[in-house]
């Protein structure tokens with residue numbers, strides 16, 4: 001019997017992942033969990049546990065109470081916020097992972113999903129079509145924690161036979177829940193300004209290309225990776241996932257097709273340096289070959305859906 005817990009359920013990915021998992025596996029079989037004590041509207045369709053993932057005893061108690069078999073661990077500080085709170089970011093991003101990996105090592109749970117990021121790459125990584133295996137010298141606290149986490153995932157998989165699966169997410173774009181503190185967040189924020197008929201002040205320069213993905217693709221990738229037969233998952237650290245690559249100038253041009261009066265200005269801040277250290281595009285051949293990954297959304301489709309829905313439907317920040 002599959003019983004899933006999503007930790008960090010109130011976040012940008014968690015909110016949509018919980019809804020998708022509940023639809024697929026039954027509302028009672030997916031426990032949403034977060035450090036927050038107020039439950040978001042979108043998460044009210046099933047069980048909720050308030051848990052701090054760094055509190056190992058509380059985590060174990062919640063896992064035992066619901067006889068959890070799989071954990072999706074999404075609680076983390078993103079790149080921008082992590083630069084402001086380096087020690088806390090390292091603590092949260094690593095302790096949470098160890099607590100969950102140890103539950104799998106001790107056979108309390110059977111499977112773990114843990115997200116990595118394009119942030120594991122650094123300024124010396126080839127920028128275009130970045131391969132799965134390449135130079136990885138992240139220069140951000142977030143990237144360092146994600147790369148260390150990947151190494152630990154592989155270590156637990158090989159030494160302790162833990163079934164842990166991971167994706168290096170690109171920047172994720174969605175309208176149901178806001179991202180918090182990431183470098184790719186501009187590609188979400190821009191739609192709110194466009195919809196409000198306000199000028200958008202972009203914190204990256206117009207030519208900064210980054211890999212991005214519409215949330216529905218990311219959720220489908222995550223669940224198909226977790227549902228794939230174990231012997232097909234050859235990469236135990238984390239899979240590259242490409243999505244689409246574009247610059248602020250390109251997404252602005254696409255939005256302008258529906259909103260001709262929309263204006264933008266470029267006011268790069270500290271996140272420019274972070275973005276400059278990341279790839280522009282990603283080679284995800286291994287994900288395609290090993291578990292059949294294929295994205296559905298291009299920039300045009302993504303902009304259309306975002307403009308239709310931002311501030312109108314499903315807003316549940």
Ligand code: SER
Pocket residue numbers: 078079080116117118119142169170171172181182183184185
């Ligand atoms: N979207 C994340 C960030 O910008 C990257 O994983 O921090």
